[in-house]
Amino acid sequence: MLEVLRAADDHPTAAEVYERVRRSSPRIGSATVYRTLALLVSTGRALELNLGDGAAARYDANTRRHDHAVCDGCGRAVDIDHPVPDGMMAEIARRSGFAITGYDLQFRGLCPDCQANGSDPARAAGGTGPTVNTHAKGALHAEA
Amino acid sequence: MLEVLRAADDHPTAAEVYERVRRSSPRIGSATVYRTLALLVSTGRALELNLGDGAAARYDANTRRHDHAVCDGCGRAVDIDHPVPDGMMAEIARRSGFAITGYDLQFRGLCPDCQANGSDPARAAGGTGPTVNTHAKGALHAEA
DNA sequence: CCACTGGTTGAGAACGACTCTCAGTATCAC
DNA sequence: GTGATACTGAGAGTCGTTCTCAACCAGTGG
Numbered sequence: 001m002l003e004v005l006r007a008a009d010d011h012p013t014a015a016e017v018y019e020r021v022r023r024s025s026p027r028i029g030s031a032t033v034y035r036t037l038a039l040l041v042s043t044g045r046a047l048e049l050n051l052g053d054g055a056a057a058r059y060d061a062n063t064r065r066h067d068h069a070v071c072d073g074c075g076r077a078v079d080i081d082h083p084v085p086d087g088m089m090a091e092i093a094r095r096s097g098f099a100i101t102g103y104d105l106q107f108r109g110l111c112p113d114c115q116a117n118g119s120d121p122a123r124a125a126g127g128t129g130p131t132v133n134t135h136a137k138g139a140l141h142a143e144a
Numbered sequence: 145m146l147e148v149l150r151a152a153d154d155h156p157t158a159a160e161v162y163e164r165v166r167r168s169s170p171r172i173g174s175a176t177v178y179r180t181l182a183l184l185v186s187t188g189r190a191l192e193l194n195l196g197d198g199a200a201a202r203y204d205a206n207t208r209r210h211d212h213a214v215c216d217g218c219g220r221a222v223d224i225d226h227p228v229p230d231g232m233m234a235e236i237a238r239r240s241g242f243a244i245t246g247y248d249l250q251f252r253g254l255c256p257d258c259q260a261n262g263s264d265p266a267r268a269a270g271g272t273g274p275t276v277n278t279h280a281k282g283a284l285h286a287e288a
Numbered sequence: 289c290c291a292c293t294g295g296t297t298g299a300g301a302a303c304g305a306c307t308c309t310c311a312g313t314a315t316c317a318c
Numbered sequence: 319g320t321g322a323t324a325c326t327g328a329g330a331g332t333c334g335t336t337c338t339c340a341a342c343c344a345g346t347g348g
Contacts, residue, residue, distance in 0.1 A: 013334090014334075014335080015333095015334075027297090027298075028297085028298075029297070029298035029299060029300090030298090030299090030334095030335085031297080031298065031299080031300090031335090031336075031337085031338095032296085032297060032298065034334095034335065034336070035296090035297090035336095038336095050194060050196040050197075050198060052194040052196070052248050053194075054194060054201060054305095054306090055333095055334090056333085056334055056335085057198060057334085057335090069236065069240045069242045069244070071242070072245070078240055078242075080236055080239075080240060082232065082235065082236055082239070084228070084232075084249075088226065088228075089251075091226065092213065092224055092226055092251060093253070095224075095226070096213045096222055096224060096251075097255070097256040098213045098215070098222075098251065098253040098254065098255055098256070099253045099254045099259050100213070100251050100252070100253040101216070101252055101253045101254070102251070102252045102253070103249065103250060103251045103252065104196050104249070104250045104251075104252065105228075105247065105248070105249045105250075106247060106248045106249075107233075107236060107240075107242065107244050107246075107247045107248075108244070108245055108246045108247060108248065109237070109242040109243045109244040109245045109246070110242065110243045110245070111241070111242055112241040112242070115243055157305090158305075158306080159304090159305080171326090171327070172326085172327075173326070173327035173328060173329090174305095174306085174327090174328090175306090175307075175308085175309095175326080175327065175328080175329090176325085176326060176327065178305090178306065178307075179307095179325090179326090198334095198335090199304095199305090200304080200305055200306085201305085201306090
C-alpha cells in the first residue's frame with residue numbers, strides 16, 4: 001500500500017488508492033484501505049491532504065513539510081517547496097495568541113496544461129481528476 | 145440568512161446556519177439553506193471555508209481576503225489578516241508554472257483558552273465546535 | 289494434531305454532509 | 319381567474335468515510 005502511494009506522483013484519493021491496490025490484491029476491501037491509510041498517516045509515513053475543494057481527502061507519500069498548488073481547471077495538485085518565513089509565523093502567533101504548531105498552504109490557479117488549453121477547460125488535462133465542479137468552491141479565497 | 149451569518153462571529157457550518165435560521169423561520173428546509181449559502185458564495189457575499197479537518201464546510205460573512213488559525217483543541221477558527229508577500233507568490237508561480245489566482249492559508253495550533261486549559265483539552269472551550277477528533281487530521285502538515 | 293487467543297481482514301451496513309428531485313406554493317403579467 | 323415562472327420544503331439519493339461483525343489467520347500451549 002505504501003508502495004502504491006510512493007509510486008504515485010499525483011496525489012491519489014482514498015478511492016484511487018483502493019483501485020490501484022486492488023490490481024495487486026483484488027480481494028482487499030475499502031475498509032482495509034481506509035484503515036491502512038489512517039495508520040500510515042498516524043505513523044508519519046504518509047500525509048493526508050484536504051485540498052479545499054470539498055472533495056475526498058488525498059494522500060501523499062512525500063512526508064517532508066511542503067505545500068501544494070491546485071489547478072482550478074483539472075484538479076491536479078503539484079508539490080511546492082517554499083516555506084513561509086519564520087518571522088511571519090511568529091508575527092501571527094503574537095497577534096492571534098495561538099501557539100502555532102504548523103500550517104497548511106495551498107495555491108490556486110491554472111496549471112501550464114490548462115493555461116495552454118484555454119482559460120476554462122472542461123478538465124481537459126484530467127485523468128485521475130475529481131469529477132466535482134471545483135469552480136464554485138475553487139473561488140474560495142481566490143482574488144484574481 | 146446573510147444576517148445570521150453576519151451576526152455570527154464564529155465560522156458556522158451549514159448545519160449550524162440551518163439551525164440558527166430555523167429559529168426565525170422554523171419551516172425552512174436544509175436544501176434551501178444549502179442553496180442560499182451556495183448563492184451567497186457565488187455572488188461573493190460570503191466565503192466558504194474548508195478548514196482541513198475533513199469536517200463540514202464553514203461559512204464566513206467576512207468577504208475580505210483573509211486567512212485562519214484553527215485550534216487543534218476546540219476546533220475554533222479565528223481570522224488572520226496577514227497576506228503572503230507578493231514576492232513569494234511570484235516565485236511560486238515562476239517555479240511551478242501555474243498562473244496563481246489565489247491561495248488558502250491556515251495555521252494550526254492551540255488557542256489561548258486551550259493553552260490555559262492544558263496541552264490537550266477535551267474540547268473544553270468548545271460550544272459550537274465539531275465533534276470529530278481533529279487530532280489525527282490536525283497533524284496534517286504540522287511540524288511542532 | 290487440536291483448541292484457544294488475539295489480531296487482522298472483507299463485506300456490507302451505517303453515518304454525516306451535501307445534492308437532487310419533485311410536488312406544492314407564491315408571484316407576476318395578462 | 320389563468321397560465322408561466324421561480325422558489326420552497328420534504329425527503330430520497332449520492333458520496334466519502336467509518337463502524338460492525340463474522341470469518342480468517344498466526345501463534346501458543348497442550
